[in-house]
Amino acid sequence: MPPAQQRYDLVIAANRLPVDKVVSESGEESWQRSPGGLVTAMESVMRNQPGAWVGWAGGTGPAEEPFDLDGMHLHPVGLSVEEVRDFYEGFSNDTLWPIYHDVIVPASFHRDWWATYRQVNARFAEAVADVAAPGARVWIQDYQLQLVPALVRRLRPDLRIGWFNHIPFPPVELFAQLPWRGQLLEGLLGADFLGFQRQADAQNFVRACRQLLRVATKGDTVAVDDGSRRRVRASAIPISVDFKGMEDLAQQPSVVARAHELRESVGNPRVLMLGVDRLDYTKGIRHRLKAYEELLAEGKVSPPEVTFLQVATPSRERVEAYQHLRSEIEQTVGRINGDHGEIGAPAVHYLHHSYPREEMAAFFQAADVMLVTPLRDGMNLVAKEYVTCRYDLGGALVLSEFTGAWHELHQAFACNPHDIEGLKQAILRAINTPTKEKQRIMRSLRRRVSQHDVQRWAKRYLAALDAAPERPGTAS
Numbered sequence: 435m436p437p438a439q440q441r442y443d444l445v446i447a448a449n450r451l452p453v454d455k456v457v458s459e460s461g462e463e464s465w466q467r468s469p470g471g472l473v474t475a476m477e478s479v480m481r482n483q484p485g486a487w488v489g490w491a492g493g494t495g496p497a498e499e500p501f502d503l504d505g506m507h508l509h510p511v512g513l514s515v516e517e518v519r520d521f522y523e524g525f526s527n528d529t530l531w532p533i534y535h536d537v538i539v540p541a542s543f544h545r546d547w548w549a550t551y552r553q554v555n556a557r558f559a560e561a562v563a564d565v566a567a568p569g570a571r572v573w574i575q576d577y578q579l580q581l582v583p584a585l586v587r588r589l590r591p592d593l594r595i596g597w598f599n600h601i602p603f604p605p606v607e608l609f610a611q612l613p614w615r616g617q618l619l620e621g622l623l624g625a626d627f628l629g630f631q632r633q634a635d636a637q638n639f640v641r642a643c644r645q646l647l648r649v650a651t652k653g654d655t656v657a658v659d660d661g662s663r664r665r666v667r668a669s670a671i672p673i674s675v676d677f678k679g680m681e682d683l684a685q686q687p688s689v690v691a692r693a694h695e696l697r698e699s700v701g702n703p704r705v706l707m708l709g710v711d712r713l714d715y716t717k718g719i720r721h722r723l724k725a726y727e728e729l730l731a732e733g734k735v736s737p738p739e740v741t742f743l744q745v746a747t748p749s750r751e752r753v754e755a756y757q758h759l760r761s762e763i764e765q766t767v768g769r770i771n772g773d774h775g776e777i778g779a780p781a782v783h784y785l786h787h788s789y790p791r792e793e794m795a796a797f798f799q800a801a802d803v804m805l806v807t808p809l810r811d812g813m814n815l816v817a818k819e820y821v822t823c824r825y826d827l828g829g830a831l832v833l834s835e836f837t838g839a840w841h842e843l844h845q846a847f848a849c850n851p852h853d854i855e856g857l858k859q860a861i862l863r864a865i866n867t868p869t870k871e872k873q874r875i876m877r878s879l880r881r882r883v884s885q886h887d888v889q890r891w892a893k894r895y896l897a898a899l900d901a902a903p904e905r906p907g908t909a910s
């Protein structure tokens with residue numbers, strides 16, 4: 435074990451480190467913090483206590499040396515080319531991701547992917563055990579690391595272990611398809627506390643334990659069958675955004691000017707509709723385009739008066755389902771523009787890029803109607819970011835009932851994206867509702883997000899971890 439000064443009272447383990455490697459013109463390499471809600475939240479808790487972050491740095495090959503950046507100790511975990519393929523693209527994103535998202539596309543099951551998932555989870559657990567101080571709190575993130583809780587407990591029974599699932603936890607009927615379902619549940623039950631986006635996700639987990647492991651459950655706790663008489667609590671602590679930070683950004687004069695510029699560059703429409711997503715089949719982009727195409731064909735909306743801008747971040751481009759999705763979306767956009775666009779006035783503006791936070795804030799401010807139509811989404815931060823940027827109370831949010839966000843943002847224009855007719859009606863309502871009423875809705879959406887920001891989420895999570903059932907024998 436490293437010397438005492440290199441061990442920490444709070445350890446985050448996540449698939450990715452919150453940094454990217456940048457290479458200067460002279461060829462010098464350095465690390466730059468990548469923006470994101472999780473890292474902002476962690477900064478707020480790490481201000482009061484030193485913390486370490488264990489994660490993959492994004493490349494392949496042996497792990498880089500641990501280093502400190504902006505008050506955080508970063509501990510890279512290395513992945514080989516084969517491990518990226520089998521652990522990350524394979525088991526995480528082609529087995530677990532579809533099963534945990536209602537099997538929108540079929541899941542692939544491969545025993546060698548599972549073997550690599552176990553191997554990589556063990557490496558993460560060893561890294562956590564190395565950097566954690568005696569009695570430290572460990573907070574493990576997401577579906578890529580479901581075996582880490584039990585592996586860490588085996589190595590370091592003195593630690594208090596939490597896990598948070600950023601994506602949905604599926605109903606037992608779907609979860610049961612996984613050939614390794616028992617091992618995954620046992621991996622998670624190594625934690626003291628398990629956090630989920632929605633109560634329904636926590637309940638799905640508890641039910642899976644009862645039905646598949648045949649262990650006793652009571653309310654939101656599961657009894658662990660390992661002779662320790664431990665109980666594990668599973669409950670909902672929905673994630674959020676850095677409301678203050680993002681609102682400040684949106685108010686910057688350069689961002690406001692950029693929002694005007696964006697509207698102008700798409701022809702100053704009366705209604706600019708916007709979609710912003712990772713290019714993922716869970717996000718309902720196809721359904722959104724279909725609804726829009728029908729509205730155009732029926733003459734209910736027409737460019738250049740109404741136009742639609744879809745920003746799609748490149749994602750998981752080596753996984754086949756994502757390659758199919760991309761070509762399908764690009765074909766559809768081409769068809770819609772061919773049928774309904776005019777020279778200089780396309781019906782759909784489509785951007786397949788990643789943008790800096792400032793540009794995202796400008797997109798949100800420029801949009802009259804924000805279309806968030808996932809078929810299934812753990813939370814969907816885009817919905818909360820949109821609301822955060824609308825300090826002017828402008829805009830309208832169309833929100834799928836299948837997102838975690840909808841459970842907090844009921845006042846939004848709700849839609850079931852599978853119901854194309856209903857989706858069209860929701861879009862028209864969002865366009866045509868009087869401004870005063872839309873402002874009232876936006877005010878109440880903003881109140882919710884401002885009072886439940888990501889800093890509060892992190893505090894609530896850690897408080898729940900501290901309050902989780904004591905282990906028999908350790909209670910004072």
Ligand code: ADQ
Pocket residue numbers: 600601673710711712745746747787788789790794811812813814815816817819
């Ligand atoms: P994601 O599936 O990635 O996250 P989401 O919650 O919408 O989905 O977060 C995406 C983030 O990427 C947002 O912060 C958004 O602003 C940003 N983004 C999107 N397109 C971008 C672009 N072109 N350029 C730059 N940034 C872009 C998973 C789960 C979600 C859950 C989050 C957090 O799938 O359900 O809400 O984790 O828990």
